[in-house]
């Protein structure tokens with residue numbers, strides 16, 4: 212049944228869409244669509260298709276994306292708790308596909324909470340390179356941090372900042388930037404009726420002003436040759452084509468990048484960038500330039516055929532660098548995506564054609580200036596920081612110098628144990644505590660790239676090469692490994708979820724339908740015979756931390772002793 216749509220919205224769409232208006236309006240009567248994206252950090256797409264208990268059909272523009280049936284309950288399955296997939300609206304999977312992220316890139320997701328697109332980016336990085344994921348809403352960064360941890364991401368830093376504060380720190384630093392901008396959410400009306408009221412409160416004009424400011428600062432952080440993707444889930448040209456026209460007109464170092472349109476996508480309209488139905492003037496647009504080479508979004512045809520002159524056949528190129536996903540032309544709620552590039556620097560008087568090669572050069576300089584990764588025998592190189600001195604935490608109230616209440620960088624968003632307070636309160640050396648835990652329980656940590664950093668008693672594994680984060684509000688300074696505490700190292704839930712089972716000396720795995728798995732997820736103690744545990748190496752003590760897995764995918768820690776497995780799942784991670 213069609214929702215009561217705002218009159219101004221309907222009138223605007225009639226003007227924009229002309230003869231397609233009726234088809235667009237009819238899409239509001241179509242059933243809601245459900246999507247999930249498998250997490251290739253943990254499971255490859257083919258394996259997932261074989262193992263999935265849900266009724267899936269592929270999403271044409273995203274290799275790891277699938278529609279699932281309305282009767283499926285992917286949020287209520289042990290695989291969800293293992294981070295094997297992320298539940299995501301199908302059209303929302305398009306922007307990251309067009310960002311063309313490669314392993315090793317430095318990537319910024321500027322408006323990231325709750326983390327759908329960040330987890331998609333992290334999967335494309337495959338643990339190599341850096342993901343800086345940020346949102347200016349403190350509360351929302353808690354969900355963001357939790358989703359990053361659930362997905363098992365090891366190379367992300369979570370920040371809670373305004374783009375203007377990030378721009379000087381990361382000027383010209385990123386190979387890829389995603390601006391999934393806050394918007395009036397017109398594409399969400401079918402999925403979430405509360406967006407209709409919200410549209411009436413937050414006008415298109417207000418959103419457009421915020422977007423202009425955000426994307427301007429974002430572009431300052433783009434390295435020469437780097438790619439910026441701007442996306443919204445709204446239809447208004449003022450929030451889409453006009454933003455891109457403004458951005459390009461304001462910075463001659465930026466240019467459009469032609470993109471390949473997946474079936475069902477249509478090209479954004481350059482003329483909508485001049486002026487929109489709401490009367491917001493754009494600026495002059497620029498001519499398009501080179502094609503984006505490796506767009507992974509080349510896929511088989513979608514169910515609905517795109518129609519009209521802008522949607523002819525597969526292999527279509529949008530020279531404007533802008534794509535529209537309309538709900539009446541494909542199976543998704545709708546999105547806008549634009550791809551722009553910062554021109555490569557001239558080399559010997561010529562334009563550098565291989566931006567990646569140039570990036571590698573500048574990266575070496577930064578890496579040389581940074582600390583080497585810590586490995587066995589390099590323990591004393593760990594960077595240890597007093598929380599109050601080194602970084603602002605996830606809580607604005609904690610900017611003082613004592614690092615006291617609420618000051619732990621990365622104060623848990625998830626109900627986990629709070630940080631240990633200021634460095635002075637830490638009885639053990641966090642690096643030593645971590646190392647002795649790793650020696651006793653883990654396999655292969657010497658091979659990890661990155662470095663240890665500590666904030667108070669909390670220990671993180673941070674990706675290499677980052678500039679100093681001093682003065683920024685840091686929610687997670689890297690992969691949160693655990694807390695050195697007063698007596699011994701307590702591993703975090705994030706560590707459990709980021710490990711592979713083969714990296715842990717002592718583990719236990721049950722199948723998804725094993726009642727013990729459900730009991731564990733609900734926080735109960737398990738009773739297991741010693742022979743049921745899998746042990747690599749000597750385990751004469753038969754007690755201590757044990758990685759609990761579902762079908763070999765970690766879901767949390769238990770502490771084993773004398774046939775009993777004490778449940779270490781933090782309250783915020785339990786099945787409710």
Ligand SMILES: C[S@@+](CC[C@H](N)C(=O)[O-])C[C@H]1O[C@@H](n2cnc3c(N)ncnc32)[C@H](O)[C@@H]1O
Pocket residue numbers: 303321322323324325326327328329345346347348351372373374391392393394421425
């Ligand atoms: C469309 S949502 C992002 C969804 C997210 N990319 C995902 O895929 O899960 C837009 C986000 O922008 C954030 N935001 C709003 N203004 C911002 C600003 N000035 N700087 C950074 N983030 C901002 C909002 O808090 C919101 O979480």
